[in-house]
Amino acid sequence: MNTISQVHRIAGVPETFVSDRLVRRRSRHVKERIIEFILFLAACVSVATTVGIVLILFKESFVLFQTISLWDFLTDTQWTPLFSDAHYGILPLLSGTLVSSMVALLVAIPLGTIIAVYLSEFAPFSIREVAKPFLELLSGVPTIVYGYFALLFVTPLLQHFIPSLPGFNLLSAGLVMGIMIVPTVSSVSEDAMRAVPMALREGSYAMGATRFQTAIRVVAPAAFSGIAAAYILGISRAVGETMILAVAAGMQPNLTWNPLEPAATITAYIVQVALGDLPHGSIGYQTIFAAGLTLALLTLVFNVLGHMLRKRYRQAY
Amino acid sequence: MNEQAGRIQEIRALIAAHKRWDMIFAAVGLLSLMVGVLTFVALFGQMVIEGGPRLSLDFFTSFPSRKPDQAGILSAWVGSTLVMFVTACTAVPLGVGAGVYLEEYAPKNWMTDLIEINVTNLAGVPSIVYGLLALGLFVYQFGFGQSILTAGLTLGLLILPVVIVATREAIRAIPEAIREGAYALGATKWQTTSHHILPYSLAGIMTGVIIGMARAIGETAPVITIGALTFIAFLPPAPLSGDPPAGLFGWIMSPFTVMPIQMFNWTSRPEAAFHHNAAAAGLVLVVMTLSMNALAIYIRYRLRKSIKW
Numbered sequence: 001m002n003t004i005s006q007v008h009r010i011a012g013v014p015e016t017f018v019s020d021r022l023v024r025r026r027s028r029h030v031k032e033r034i035i036e037f038i039l040f041l042a043a044c045v046s047v048a049t050t051v052g053i054v055l056i057l058f059k060e061s062f063v064l065f066q067t068i069s070l071w072d073f074l075t076d077t078q079w080t081p082l083f084s085d086a087h088y089g090i091l092p093l094l095s096g097t098l099v100s101s102m103v104a105l106l107v108a109i110p111l112g113t114i115i116a117v118y119l120s121e122f123a124p125f126s127i128r129e130v131a132k133p134f135l136e137l138l139s140g141v142p143t144i145v146y147g148y149f150a151l152l153f154v155t156p157l158l159q160h161f162i163p164s165l166p167g168f169n170l171l172s173a174g175l176v177m178g179i180m181i182v183p184t185v186s187s188v189s190e191d192a193m194r195a196v197p198m199a200l201r202e203g204s205y206a207m208g209a210t211r212f213q214t215a216i217r218v219v220a221p222a223a224f225s226g227i228a229a230a231y232i233l234g235i236s237r238a239v240g241e242t243m244i245l246a247v248a249a250g251m252q253p254n255l256t257w258n259p260l261e262p263a264a265t266i267t268a269y270i271v272q273v274a275l276g277d278l279p280h281g282s283i284g285y286q287t288i289f290a291a292g293l294t295l296a297l298l299t300l301v302f303n304v305l306g307h308m309l310r311k312r313y314r315q316a317y
Numbered sequence: 318m319n320e321q322a323g324r325i326q327e328i329r330a331l332i333a334a335h336k337r338w339d340m341i342f343a344a345v346g347l348l349s350l351m352v353g354v355l356t357f358v359a360l361f362g363q364m365v366i367e368g369g370p371r372l373s374l375d376f377f378t379s380f381p382s383r384k385p386d387q388a389g390i391l392s393a394w395v396g397s398t399l400v401m402f403v404t405a406c407t408a409v410p411l412g413v414g415a416g417v418y419l420e421e422y423a424p425k426n427w428m429t430d431l432i433e434i435n436v437t438n439l440a441g442v443p444s445i446v447y448g449l450l451a452l453g454l455f456v457y458q459f460g461f462g463q464s465i466l467t468a469g470l471t472l473g474l475l476i477l478p479v480v481i482v483a484t485r486e487a488i489r490a491i492p493e494a495i496r497e498g499a500y501a502l503g504a505t506k507w508q509t510t511s512h513h514i515l516p517y518s519l520a521g522i523m524t525g526v527i528i529g530m531a532r533a534i535g536e537t538a539p540v541i542t543i544g545a546l547t548f549i550a551f552l553p554p555a556p557l558s559g560d561p562p563a564g565l566f567g568w569i570m571s572p573f574t575v576m577p578i579q580m581f582n583w584t585s586r587p588e589a590a591f592h593h594n595a596a597a598a599g600l601v602l603v604v605m606t607l608s609m610n611a612l613a614i615y616i617r618y619r620l621r622k623s624i625k626w
Contacts, residue, residue: 028505035507036422042414043423046481047435049474053446056453111349118346131350133614138353140528140610141360142535144577145599148584149360152367152592179356208332210339233441240443242538243577247584267445267538274448274542280457288542292449296442303441 057296060289067283073290079253079269081287088287090294092253096170096263097295100245101238103174103259104181108234111178112185113227119186120193121215132187139183147247150176155248168250168262177244185234192226192310193219225309232306236299242267266295364603368596376597381549381579385590390598392549393579396465397534399553399568400575403469404533408476409526413515415477416484416522421510440478447475448542456543463544464570465553471539476529483525487518520620524613531609535602537577549574576602 065073068088076089115135119128154172159165196219204214220227250262251272264272270288278284379389415432423429451471461467491514499509515522553571576598583595 032505032507036418039414039418039422042411043418043432045411045474046415046439046477047432049439049450049477050435052454053442053450056450057446060453111352114346114349115353118343118349122343122346127347127350133611134357135353136614137607137610138357140531140535140606141357142537142577142602142606144535144537144580144584145360145364145603148580148595148599149363151584152596153359153363179353182353210335212339212342213335215342236441236443240445242443242445243581246538247581267443270445270449271538271541274452274544289449289453292446296446299441299443300438303438306441307437 053296057289057293060286061293064283064286064290077255079264082273082284086283088290090266090291092255093264093266093269093291094294095255095257096245096249096253096268097239097265097298099257099259099263100170100174100177100249100265101235103171104177104238104241105231105235107175107178108181108185108238109231112182112230112234113189115182115186116189116193116227116230117215117220120190121211121219135183135186139180141180143180143241143243144247146176146180147173147244150244150248162260165260166250166262168248168252169260170249170263171259173245173248174259176248177238177241180241180244181234181237184237185230188230188233189223189227192223192230195226196222229306229309232302232309236302236306239302240267240295240299242271246271266291361603364596364600367593368598368600371593371597372600381574381582385588385594388583388591388594390576390579390601393574393576393598394601395553396549396573397575399465400468400472400540400573401530401534403465403569404472404476405526405530407470407473408480408529408533411473412477412480412526412529413484413522416481416488417510417514419481420485420488421506421514436478436481440482443538444475444536445538445542447471448539450474451539451543462570463546463572465573466569467543468540468545468573468575471543472533472536475536475539476533479529479532480522480525483528484518484522487521487525488514490521491517520616524617524620527609527613527616531606531613534609535577535606537581540575540578541581545578546572546574576605 073088073090075091076087077091078087078089079092080087115131119131123131150172151167154176155165155167155169158169158172165171193215200218200222201214204218209217245265246268249265249268251264251268252262253269254261254263256263269291273284273288376389377394378391379387380391381393382388415436419429419432423432448471451467451474455461455467455470456463461470495513495517496509499513504512549572553568553573580595580598580602583591583598586592
């Protein structure tokens, strides 16, 4: 049925006046549907990526855990899958990851928070306009460049103060990683603080509080969950960071809590194995997937936590 | 009388103390920003001093070599360019398509929620995990091998969330009246989208694409994980050089290396002479990513100034 020409017929307009383009065509509807379906498929690629990651990691790890026991994997204190006397304890890699992340957070959390408070409550407009793009640029520097900087600038610098510091160590890698994470922490917590309604600040100022008192006692508590989310995002970035650690912290698994020692992280181990020439399907090949699974689960926990916290602060006002 | 004056003094002292804290914090805040600036200056300065002298035309036109002073980044920058091309071809259509779907088409149901949560989560997955996905799926399952195609697809998936989020934000900024105007003239959904929504959000999408590409060009971990070689002394066959049709795309299955891997290789060698090469490669890399980021920030800045709905 052709509705437009019907209308015209009723109105007494001759049918020849109706443009062809106004005629309702089935093909047009079909074309719309096809386009919608193609766009839907594009959106599904992201879901497929997640499914792919989960499947691949679990599949290869599952094969590995048929040869070695999960208990050994979690409790053995040695990680030597490529030696003849093979041990498969993830703990040494985990300790390297945690120690370097700790050092990074000791830098990133104080610095990031102070910068966020400063930019959101103190800084004049002109400084903000320059500082924000600059911080964004800082987070755009490739991590391999940070790795080079940690190995060949920060480590020699630290060796002036700590002569016994080895060439590869968790400290300098962690420090540089901390600087790298500062923009993440500062921009997310600044957003959280900016979302605090102006009325709260004005109330505080009306009571005679200074900017510092307002920031610490009113704005920061009100934005608490957002700031906590920023910290958690920072942690998850530190745990997943690869190149800085592979370059500057060494590739020797080492169960230690001392940042002055060299130690491999989960990520550095994966890089080390990938650089070598391991045959597909060997135990060494499967261990990197088990290591990757550990890493993915670790960051997933932090990401979910951060997501929940951020959702809470969004609902606050 | 005296007591009152004393209390006023006390209060004044308290106010002065609080103001002092205020000033101290303002100074500390500025100092913290300076730490960031100084780190950047030190990083950039170190690379200019160490690598600057190595930068010459020869450096860009030579293959890597055992002799540090003859080594160059020819295979690395050619590899990076080709990989980036594949990455852009993957991430731009998929990312923009997904963004348009989520903003313009998606019904409110569990499937849409799932996709949205999924995009947020993917943005937080460490890049090396993408490398493992590519190793298991593209390299062995699909049999693409350690090729430019594998690397480009991997990095494309990696920056997909960046492109999707940028597209959605750009589309969300377009007022509803534009769509209603188009519908009122009888346009279909796709006509509205392709004639109005996409052109108007182009600058915002470009920003996201450029930031994503800048990230992809500096990514090392996933490309190492798929098993890219660190020493490549040949170029992939030039695009469009072989016999059509199959020969045209010979380059896509070729082994390759990229800039950050070349830099990693030189950094991890013990000889200091190679460290100069690493610094020079790093300098090229930093200038490239920073100018891309700066371009994106500039576009966004212009956008904020010029468009007022």
